[in-house]
Amino acid sequence: MGKKLCGTNYPTSICFIVVNEFCERFSYYGMKAVLTLYFLSYLKWDKDLSTAIYHAFSGLCYFTPILGAVIADSWLGKFKTIIYLSIVYVIGHVVKSVGAIPTVGNTDAHIALSMVGLILIALGTGGIKPCVAAFGGDQFEEEHLKERQKFFSIFYMSINAGSVLSTLITPILRGDVQCFGDDCYALAFGVPAALMVVALAVFIFGSGMYKKTPPQGNVLGDVCKCIGFAIKNRWKNSKHDLKRTHWLDWAEDKYPKRLIQEIKMVLRVLVLYIPLPMFWALFDQQGSRWTLQATRMNMAFGESFTVKPDQMQMLNALLILIFVPIFDLIIYPLVGLCRINITPLRKMAAGMIFAALAFGAATLVEVNVVKTVVEPAPAGQCLLQVFNLAEGDVSVRVAGSDLFQDPIPKLQDPPAYESLPLGAPSKDLSVNVTLTGNTYHCSQAFEERKAYSLIIYRENTGVKCKLVEDYIKKNEDGNPNVRFLNTRPEAVNITVGETGFYVPPDHSMSPNKSVNRGYYPAVGCSHQLSSCDDLNLGLLDFGASYTFILIEEAGKTVAKAMEDVTANNVHIAWQIPQYVLITAGEVMFSITGLEFSYSQAPNNMKSVLQAGWLLTVAFGNVIVLIVAEGAGLEQWIEFLLFGGLLLAVCIIFSIMACFYTYVDPEELKKMYSDDYGKEEDDGDMKKKNPDVPLNKVERKSTRL
Structure with missing residues (x-):
């Protein structure tokens, strides 16, 4: 114990703590980066x-x-709390990874x-959060x-470094590594689990060098009792x-005046916290709505480089590392030169405005994204x-509708789906097809809420119809669908990348499958009875659904592309402004x-206020949970709603800030000086509450 890094006043033990924090943050943010897509693509929610x-x-x-802080302060102390809850943390990661292995039971x-x-991860990461720093x-x-x-600056850098690397690496493990025939969520969760094991091992390894303070009682409990x-x-x-x-003066019958005065100061700040959850809700x-938005965007930067939708979260941590020195060294001094008084509460209000603007930008992006x-x-x-696979243009009439007024050319890519009214959950409708003056009749069964392709083709006996059900939902990982x-x-038999297709004969359709986005100029093809030249499918782009019609031209099998669902045409770079705005808001709001x-x-x-601050983040997530499950709004309207609500909350917060009187540091010094009623308070404490030890209220915070 007490060893110093060579030639400095830094304890050697902090090396283990910094490495532990880097690995723990890697494990947390790495797991969380792919969590939304796991729910969508794997659990099918x-x-x-x-x-x-x-x-x-x-x-x-x-x-x-709060639970971790109480355990550390009242019972185990910070060191043992970190050890025991890290073990819970590791178990949670392992259970989560096992749950992502397809061979483990059914969906339930x-x-x-x-x-x-x-739940175990939340207990672990939350429990050690107030202890490690x-x-x-x-x-x-x-x-x-x-x-x-x-x-603390180095500690903060380790947090962001772990976040940047994990949100870059785990989406690659998810999407670029195939296991069990699909995206490898087991590996994407398993690597963060391994990093958490490393974090625990590193922390334990430095055990003999740590300065360990015993638990000194729970300040938060004292405040609640008072x-x-x-x-x-x-x-x-x-x-x-x-x-x-x-009203707090009524506690003077049992508690010392100093403690009561301190609680008054804390409550004044906690009242200001009331509007803050709205910022965290945005x-x-x-990691949720913005990641889902990214899945419906074009993620290609040139022909050789693409990003994954869950990798965009990396921008926030990366921009934080850039913005913090820019704001401290450039922006705040420049604003000060303009003789504008930059108070902390004004910075926080400005941060709210930037976050609202970020959601305004997200709304504009979403309006254009949904067009595809x-x-x-x-x-x-x-x-x-x-x-239309028949020879020549055809006219199609579906009974009870006025759809398809114009003739449909052969092998024309349909411009868009038409809405066919049924008036019932299911209905058999007559379809009339006219080709070269002859009209042919067929009947098809339709069901509500579904999408269909009506295939018109020629046979010796005339024109026939076949109805196939379509898959119009875009893939949650952004990859195209092919059939x-x-x-x-x-x-x-056709192989697209690593995905195989068996296509039955005589105008039959293969199942719809997801393939990786990319160019496919030479796709493997084989007939059961004869050879088949490679097929040129061209670019299979993000978010599109394609039907390739296999026809014979000049003695060769070729694939004619039909785009059922339009490819994502809004580039992922349009998300950068909203990330820039939300990160600028974070710098002004969170750090300040x-x-x-x-x-x-x-x-x-200080520990009580830290607990209050963390609770504002928790309640912010509760707000999103309620809106997501209860509102049922279109996504762009939901973004606009959140931005508008935060602007309204910003006005309320600004009004509250006008009535707040900042505590003078000299006042705090006076409060803790020897002549500030020490004897009176200590005497009162022993008289009014014999169970409270002397000078307990002078104890420094054990949490950050």
Whole structure:
């Protein structure tokens, strides 16, 4: 214990703490980066349920720090709390990884394992959150204040470094590595699990070098007891004509004046916290709604480089590392030169405005993104398009509708789906097809809310119809969907990348399958009875659904492309402005808010304000959970709603800030000086509450 890094006042033990934090943040953000797509693609949940569960998990991660702080302060101390809850953390990661292995039981088993794993992870990451940074601060002597401040800067950098690398790497493990015939979520969760094992091992390895402070009691519990006693005492004396300057003064019968004064200062700040969850409701949607938006965008930068939708979250951590020095060294000084008083609360209000602007930008992007989405038919209707494989133009009339007024040319890519009214959950409709003056009749069964392709083709006896059901939903990972329609009299086997297709003969359709986005100039093809030249499919682009019609031309089998669902035509780069705005808002809001809370609280109450700050993040996620599950709004309207709500909350917060009086640091110093009623308070404490030890209220915070 007490060893220093060579030639410095830095304890050697902080190396283990910094590495531990890097690995832990890698494991947390790496797992969380792919979580939404896991819900959508693997568990097959819809977007709203996936968003709700994502934010329920995020909220739980910010409720549990209070539990970790209480355990550390009242029972185990920070060191043992970090060890034990890290073990819970590791178990949660392992359970989550096992739940992503397709061979483990049925869907219910996957869901159960995933939920248990997420709960354990939330207990682990939340429980150690208030302990690790404070434990690192404990390693320094009081006279090494500058070294301690630099440590927290290094600590913060390790958090962001872990976040940047994990959000870059785990989506690659998910999408570029195939296991069990699909995206490898087991590996994407398994690597963060391994990093958490490393984090625990590194932390334990440095055990002999740590300075370990014993638990000193729970300040948060003392505050709650004091407030509860004040309320109870006031209620008990409500019938008597007794007045106190402040309702907390009713606690003076049992608790010292200094403690009461400190709680008053804390409550004034906590009241300002009331509007803050709305900011976090927007901020934390980067991993849910913004990731879902990215899946419907073009993610190619040139022909050789593409990003994955869940990798875009990396921008936030990367921009934080860039923006913090820019704001501190350039922007804030420039604003100060304009003689504008930059108070912390004004910075926070400005951060809210930037976050609202970010959602305004997200709304504009979403309005353009949805133009390529085929909306499902409403009740009582279905969607229909026509593939004309006959010789010449055909006219199609569906009974009870006025669709397809113009003749349909041969092998024309249908421009868009038409809505066919049914007036019932299902209905048989007569279809009349006219070719070269002859009209042919067929009857087809349609069901509401489904999408169909009507295939018109020529046979010796005339024109025939075949109805096939279409898959119009875009893939959640952004990859295209492909299927093949075989006009030949023999079956065909086709391999697109690593995906195989068996296409039956005689105008039969293969199943719809997802393939990787890319150029496919020479796709393997084989007939059952004869050879088949490679097929040129061209570019299979993000988000599109293609039907390739296999026909014979000049003695060769060729593939004629039909685009059922339009490819994503809004580039992923259009998300950059919203990430820039939300990160600028974070710098002004989050970092400033932490500094403000720290400066406005008495020494031994800083932990209480930290708990309050973390709860604002938790309640912000609860807001998203409620809106996602309850509102049922179109996504662009939901983005606009969140942006508008934050602007309204910003106005309320600004008004509240006008009435806030900042605590003078000299006042805090006076409060803790020897002549500030020390004897009176200590005497009062022993008289009014013998169970409270002397000078307990002078204890420094054990949490950050």
